[in-house]
């Protein structure tokens with residue numbers, strides 16, 4: 001049995017959970033707050049980051065969402081998510097990196113810092129300027145997603161891929177933290193609504209981070 005060390009609002013863990021859901025791979029969650037720096041967790045990953053995927057029966061420990069995703073893609077045939085020609089696969093990986101780097105550093109990271117870490121760890125108040133900047137960044141990055149979805153059925157091409165799962169993972173965390181203004185992003189809103197209705201997404205939408213409630217529209221497929 002797989003155990004995934006993660007916490008509810010980690011977008012990298014959400015990406016892995018969506019992939020495991022699509023592929024039908026069973027797992028149990030282990031709630032891990034990396035800022036607690038638990039000795040047992042640091043023994044698994046001395047770098048102290050989630051997600052970490054462990055199969056104690058087979059003695060496998062996988063660290064980092066990209067390494068875990070590639071491992072699952074190589075070992076589970078069902079629902080291929082990095083497939084097609086070499087060019088197709090390069091485009092999927094480019095977009096996964098775009099979400100994990102650009103979207104994370106410009107939007108999700110600052111929102112998590114201001115709205116989650118300051119509340120749970122340092123117990124200070126969020127900086128309104130940083131929050132406004134993250135929302136402005138989100139607006140610009142969603143413009144690019146709208147453009148992609150004007151030209152393609154899914155973000156990386158004709159079918160659902162890891163790029164969509166990565167995008168939905170980051171957007172779901174930003175949306176939970178109130179960082180997305182959906183009003184002028186109809187293409188991305190429609191795409192995200194379709195992803196929200198997939199069985200792989202349902203467990204994520206019903207989960208809550210302690211003391212941080214999401215906005216009312218967060219778990220609605222029509223929002």
Ligand SMILES: N[C@@H](CCC(=O)N[C@@H](CS)C(=O)NCC(=O)O)C(=O)O
Pocket residue numbers: 009010011012013034035047048049050051063064065066100
């Ligand atoms: N690039 C890594 C990023 C992982 C990451 O940043 N995880 C965050 C939580 S979302 C974390 O564990 N932060 C704690 C730390 O960096 O000390 C991946 O894709 O797995």
